[in-house]
Amino acid sequence: MTVLTARRTRWGLAAAGGAAAAAWWFGDRAPYPYTQRGLLDIPLPYLTCAGLDEVLRPRPGERILEIGPGTGLQSLHVAPQLGPVGRLDVVDIQPEMLDHVTRRAEERGITTITATESDARTLPFAEETFDAVYLVTALGEIPEPERVLSEAARVLAPAGRLVVGEFFDRHWIPFGRLHRLADASGLHFEVRRGPTLAYLARFQPCRSTHPVPVPA
Incomplete structure (x- = not known):
C-alpha cells in the first residue's frame, strides 16, 4: 500500500x-423510542445504581417518584430499598415503557411500583406527596425542563430531595444550566457526583429548613 x-x-x-x-x-x-430499549439497560459512567444510591439515599417507608423510568434499570433497584410499606411511582409519557417496567417488576416479585402515564410538566399528584423525586437522563428529553423542575418542587415534601442525572448526548443539560433552572424553580443545590458531562446532582426545596438526614 x-x-x-x-x-x-x-x-x-x-x-x-x-x-x-x-x-x-x-x-x-x-422521548427515547421503545424500539431501542435494549440500550437503556447499559449502565452509564457516573450514573450507576450505586452512584444513584449515594446521591438519592432511598430509605424504607419512603414514597419516591421516578420520572422517565425507561425500561426500569433504576426502578427495579430503588423499589426494593423502600421496603414493604414504601412505594415507587414511575411516570412516563410512553405506555410501552411503563408496561415494560411493570412486567419486569412482576417477574421479580416487586409489588411496590405504581405506573402512571402522564406528562412530567403536569404531574397528577398533590403537593408535598413525595419524599424524593429523581430523573436519570430524562430531563433533557422533555420540552420545557423548567416546568418539570417546578412540578417536581411542587410535589416534594418540605424536606424532600430531587436528584437529576445527566449524560452527554444531544439532549444533555450541562450542570450550570440545571443549577440555574433549579434556582428559578425554588430548589437549592446540595451535592453533585461526577463531572458535568456525566453527573448526578441533588437539590432540595428552598422552603425547607431541615437538612436531609445522613444514614449512620
Whole structure:
C-alpha cells in the first residue's frame, strides 16, 4: 500500500466514523423510542445504581417518584430499598415503557411500583406527596425542563430531595444550566457526583429548613 493510498484509507474511515456519529447524534429522538430499549439497560459512567444510591439515599417507608423510568434499570433497584410499606411511582409519557417496567417488576416479585402515564410538566399528584423525586437522563428529553423542575418542587415534601442525572448526548443539560433552572424553580443545590458531562446532582426545596438526614 502506498503512502497516498494509506492516507485515503484513513480519511475514508474517519469520514465513515464521522457519518456514523452524526447519524447517532441527529437521529437521537425524544422521548427515547421503545424500539431501542435494549440500550437503556447499559449502565452509564457516573450514573450507576450505586452512584444513584449515594446521591438519592432511598430509605424504607419512603414514597419516591421516578420520572422517565425507561425500561426500569433504576426502578427495579430503588423499589426494593423502600421496603414493604414504601412505594415507587414511575411516570412516563410512553405506555410501552411503563408496561415494560411493570412486567419486569412482576417477574421479580416487586409489588411496590405504581405506573402512571402522564406528562412530567403536569404531574397528577398533590403537593408535598413525595419524599424524593429523581430523573436519570430524562430531563433533557422533555420540552420545557423548567416546568418539570417546578412540578417536581411542587410535589416534594418540605424536606424532600430531587436528584437529576445527566449524560452527554444531544439532549444533555450541562450542570450550570440545571443549577440555574433549579434556582428559578425554588430548589437549592446540595451535592453533585461526577463531572458535568456525566453527573448526578441533588437539590432540595428552598422552603425547607431541615437538612436531609445522613444514614449512620
